Amino acid sequence: MQQAGANPFRVEQDERIVLIGSGLGSRMSHFGHFETELLLRQPDQNLIIRNMCDEGNTPGFRPHPGRKSPWAFPGAEQFQPDLARNTNSKGSYMSPDQWLSHLQADTIIAFFGFNSSFNGSAGLQDFKGELGGFIQHTVGQQYNGKSAPQLAIVSPTAFEDVSALYDAPDAARTNANLGLYTEAMRAVCAEYGVLFIDVFAPSKTAFNADQDLFTRDGALLNDKGYQWLAATLVDGLYGELPIENPQYRKLVHAAVNEKNWCWLNDYKMPNGVQIYGSRGGANAPPQNYRDEYQKTREMTALRDQAIWLALQGTEMDLAAADAATFKLSPIKTNYNPTFKNGKLEYQSGESSESKISTAEGYTIELFASEKEFEDLANPVQVAFDNKGRLWVATMPSYPHYRIGDPKPTDKLIILEDTDNDGKADKQTTFAGDLHIPMGFEITAEGVYVAQSGHLVLLKDTDGDDRYDVKEVVLSGFDDHDTHHAISAFCADPSGAILLSEGLFLHSNVETAHGPVRGTHGGFFRYCPKRKQLIRYAQLNIPNPWGTAYDAYGQGFFLHTSGPSVSWMLPGSVNSRYGVSMGAANVLTDHMMRPTSGLEFVSSRHFPDDIQGDLLMNNCIGFLGAKQHRIIEDGSGFKAKFRQDLFSSADTNFRPVDLEFAPDGSLYVADWHNALIGHAQHNTRDPNRDHVHGRIYRITYPERPLVIPAKIHGASVGELLENLKLPEARTRYRTRRELRGRNADEVLPKLKNWVAQQSNEQHKLEALWVSWGLNAVDEALLRELLKSPDYRVRAAAVQVLRFNIDTIQPHPELLQAAASDAHGRVRLEAITAASWLNKEDGLAVLQAAAAKPLDRHMTSSHKHALGFLNNEEVIEKQSLFNNINRMKVGLKGEAWDLFKEGFEIYSREGHCATCHQADGKGLVHAGFPPLDKSEWVTGSKERLIKLTLHGLHGPITVKGKDYPGHVPMTAFKDTLSDREIAAVLTYIRNVYDNQASAVTQNEVWNVRAATKDKEGFYNPEQLLKEHPHE
Secondary structure, eight states, X not given: OEEESSOOOOOOTTOEEEEEESXXXXXXXXXXXXXXXXXXXXXXXXXEEEEOOOTTOOSSBOOOTTSSOOBSSTTGGXXXXXXXXXXXXXXXXXXXXXXXXXXXXXXXXXXXXXXXXXXXXXXXXXXXXXXXXXXXXXXXXXXXXXXXXXXXXXXXXXXXXXXXXXXXXXXXXXXXXXXXXXXXXXXHHHHHXXXXXXXXXXXXXXXXXXXXXXXXXXXXXXXXXXXXXXXXXXXXXXXXXOOSOGGGHHHHHHXXXXXXXXXXXXXXXXXXXGTTSTTSOSSSOOHHHHHHHHHHHHHHHHHHHHHHHHTTTOOOOHHHHHHTSOOOOOOOOOOOTTSXXXXXXXXXXXXXXXXXXXXXXXXXXXXXXXTXXXXXXXXXXXXXXXXXXXXXXXXXXXXXXXXXXXXXXXXXXXXXXXXXXXXXOEEEEEEEEESOOOOEEEETTEEEEEETTXXXXXXXXXXXXSOOEEEEEEEOOOOSSGGGSSEEEEEOTTSOEXXXXXXXXXXXXXXXXXXXXXXXXXXXXXXXXXXXXXXXXXXXXXXXXXXXXXXXXXXXXXXXXXXXXXXXXXGOSOOOTTOOBOOOOOBOSOOOSSEEEEEEOOOTTSOGGGTTOEEEXXXXXXXXXXXXXXXXXXXXXXXXXXXXXXXXXXXXXXXXXXXXXXXXXXXXXXXXXXXXXXXXXOTTOTTSOSSOOEEEEEEOXXXXXXOOOOOTTOOHHHHHHHTTSXXXXXXXXHHHHHHTSOHHHHHHHHHHHHHTXXXXXXXXXXXXXXXXXXXXXXXXXXXXHTOSSHHHHHHHHHHHHTTTTXXXXXXXHHHHHHTOSSHHHXXXXXXXXXXXXXXXXXXXXXXXXXXXXOTTTHHHXXXXXXXXXXOOOOOOOOGGGGGGGOOOSOOHHHHHHHHHHHHHHHSTTSSHHHHOTTSOOBXXXXXXXXXXXXXXXXXHHHHHHHHHHOBOSOEEETTEXXXXXXXXXXXXXXXXXXXXXXXXXXXXXXXXXXXXXXXXXXXXXXHHHTTTOOSOBOHHHHHHHSOOO
């Protein structure tokens, strides 16, 4: 063990030790070995240990979506110019210094260097300055109120050479950078007299001396790696102390993990946007979260005591101890059962089925419900496996675990119809201990599942359809808003998994390839074969929840709060931290919100003339699925409404996902809940349902069902023939099966099979199979790059884009694509160019610019140029940009309020979400307009009342009746009096509206007069008090 700058630490009685820094420290919480090792060596000191580490952190950059500033100390921004952007973080989450003071830190152990090392030698001086600034700042504080903290700096570990197993980064090159930064850390610590622990050199030695792996991908330590690190770190920090009672290790380790479960529900409480973020109220979080904080901290302190007892060989009765902790306040519902939202009297599955109508010729039937399968509670995603069984992710813990309750038991279940009567009759629980499984994808190596802030891989190693190994693949995905966290997983043609992510979030994920950062809406792409994550698209969208690929590999996605479906390709330009692209809407009519679940029609069981149509669910207002025709439009697409495939009169029906089955029928998941709005009702509202859930099956009886293709257990030859079948989901599952087979067997047979094909779509499927095996058939790729079909050429360029490290000369190939006759092929080259080095990328963009750029291409070209030239692109030309030129007849304070009101109106989850930026609402979705609305320009007192307390129930606006299925949010706890005055002044004077301004004093008066008002207003009541003039 190599040290510098100071002697090993001393340990005092009741010492408070805090870990800060990046993922090497953060991921310790998954394993618990370091704390266990330290405590066993210091069993009588009553140590209190807290882990504040988080993926992506550097000495000065510690972002959080619930805190405006990401900087850990004054002046830190000068060392991170690429990250010094306003990402619209807001809230009251404590700063690093405030947390350390709250924890009364005596000793700080800091893990840095890994994330910064990817800046190479060019970033070394900035890193040394940043580290030095952090040290100077930290040793100048007295977090415990008495003295400066003991401070230790820990280097990153080495990169393990796993090239024989995975297509991983070059270990020698990566270690050269890590070694460079380790030596810089040593020098800075010596300069400031701070203890430095070098784990880089000893880990490199350990990796080379042992045949067993210490990491999962070369960089991220596994359980064995963290066991090694625990002993090594404790030796370096405190000296080689003996363990007197090694027989207590298991008991202590369990107690440490239990304590960390509670602690992380404090420091990293999921759904923080409702607590200390932008949804947490103008001044403070709701009372129930303040109560939960208090209980969480009491329970965490009890678990410290449990650890101390475990060190003496005694197990604490935590259930009895927890019973004496703070009692959570009961939450009073604001739901009024007389209004026409969902109903608290839930109908049976059969009764609900009878209320669903379908387009002519279709039939919908109940496949499964909570009555037969009580674990089918709040299903959120469905998928068929290669055996034809339906997998369902259930999420009764939503919106997230409440402290003091039993540990969450969200599930991944398998439903089967063993007697082929169209009804599920068998359930297998693959996983029963999950938390917020917002997305999953079945693969040959296991099932990838979203787990709040983590991506995990669940493996069934003994074939009993129950997982027995859980591997944390990646951490650092933000769950600041749990319904925006990574979700709705979908594999692209290669098998890489697209992870949707919504607004408010700031994900910082450490990978073997370096840190991957994302702000607000967008997509990550994780390639299991390469264990590589990228920020695939960073978009100015609220919450994507549904991805689907057409027959040529073009991706589409919908975003819930905006009534939009977008084409994926234009937004897949390489992104810069804090900079987002727009996402154009392909829909031209019948726009709805909120949407959830997307699927292309591809089934011989459905009519021929609708093949290739797009289906999208909607779960508030209109409760069903809209069907749109996809139409070619220049380089891109547009969509035209065809029909409502199905819709329900049961107001608790919430369709959230859909997928075609092996027999060509369509399955629909129904979340089934009376309350669904996250802003309209308290997240702990007692009327949120946690037990209901249904699965429906849609058929077209005039046509026969499809005979399911054999996939599981099929020979390679049979699987290759499946690639000719019309059903996209059959080909999807077949490619998945082939990715799990031995590549040495598949690839030669694939080559022979391709030689017998004349259909280029079949050849494209073969190319995708080779891509999925991480062995792209280069000859086939070059052939398809010259296809007479532009759709095939575009698909081939996409394959080239993700294999530029192996296909040469890729710059010339991409330049040729950039000069293609069709815009879609050129757009594939444009987006690919942004991922090249500057010289090659600019050459491709120059070639693309030599031909016309249509409306689908211009923004992508602009952003690609900006990325390669390190220039920020601001493309959003909104009303706010022209606000000073607007003629609204307001002056002075009223004009200032109007300008402030625009920003408030445009916030996600506020006004524009439902009423839209143009104020015209969404008529088909049941959201009324504000433009020329008598409710807006009429009585100010009435308008203030409904804004403060919300509105729920049937309403007539401009002569049209709206059912009021979803309440308007009550903003009394979210917006201040001035903010309400501002947004109301704005809507009363924008569009074609013209009315007097609302003042802050008027809002104060109404708030005071209605302070005892409980629940929502209803329109009838308000009209009695304030009739239309």
